[in-house]
């Protein structure tokens with residue numbers, strides 16, 4: 001079984017993982033993972049909404065899950081899955097063949113409103129997807145989008161600084177239609 005929580009920044013995805021974690025009485029059979037790339041709070045799953053943290057193993061590629069999972073492992077948690085690399089077949093193998101319950105969380109889109117890394121593939125194989133909305137920081141509506149307020153030197157920047165959650169209406173207020181059109185239809189323009 002694979003259940004995935006997605007949404008923009010500030011949508012309490014990690015909190016959703018931790019709430020699920022807390023409901024499991026016997027924690028002996030759980031293993032938690034997060035990307036080494038995520039330099040915030042290394043070694044733990046941590047949400048701004050909750051005080052407690054949960055130890056997590058840092059990995060870079062999904063294939064590393066196979067080194068850590070053993071016969072005692074029944075449930076795994078993976079946070080910030082968009083930062084991981086590798087083949088989602090590993091998740092299918094662990095879920096279907098090894099009968100491990102997998103709870104994952106991550107960003108579905110970048111702040112450029114493009115599908116983020118391996119997340120689309122994770123969603124394709126998930127048994128259940130929970131799409132969590134954040135609160136629009138400009139107007140208070142439900143916010144499905146992440147927006148970066150600063151100037152970017154690299155494609156994606158790890159961290160929270162400069163990232164806001166927005167609803168579509170407020171995205172259009174922050175950025176004019178021509179620039180949004182250019183961004184969304186980028187791939188078509190190149191062909």
Ligand SMILES: [Zn+2]
Nearest residue numbers: 136139167170
């Ligand atoms: Zn708004």
